[in-house]
Amino acid sequence: MASFTFTPETAQRVKIKVLRKYRDLAKENLVFAPGQEDQLVNQLTTLLHRDARYVEFTINKALADPEGNRL
Numbered sequence: 001m002a003s004f005t006f007t008p009e010t011a012q013r014v015k016i017k018v019l020r021k022y023r024d025l026a027k028e029n030l031v032f033a034p035g036q037e038d039q040l041v042n043q044l045t046t047l048l049h050r051d052a053r054y055v056e057f058t059i060n061k062a063l064a065d066p067e068g069n070r071l
Contacts (some may be wrong), residue, residue, distance in 0.1 A: 002037035002038050002040075002059075003056050004037060004056065004059055004060055004063055005034070005037060005051045006032075006033075006034040006035075006037060007034060008033075008034060009033065009066070010045075010063055010066050011033060013032055013062070013067075014059055014062045014063065014066075015027075015030050015032075017059075017062045018030060018044070018058070018062070019020075020047060021058075022047075026048060029043070029047055030032065039055060040059075041055050050067060054060050
């Protein structure tokens with residue numbers, strides 16, 4: 001189970017931040033909505049070739065300041 005939850009607004013902000021950090025990803029690769037946090041982690045572990053802890057850390061970092069510009 002993912003260590004974070006999304007609202008529609010934070011889901012959109014996280015999507016923007018992840019796409020900025022990983023420019024080789026396409027918007028079509030990041031189709032997710034609130035309630036699908038586990039699916040997003042699994043999807044990003046495959047796309048980024050990273051483990052789930054790293055992906056969750058990155059997403060939690062983005063959620064720490066959803067209005068900020070940094071990831």
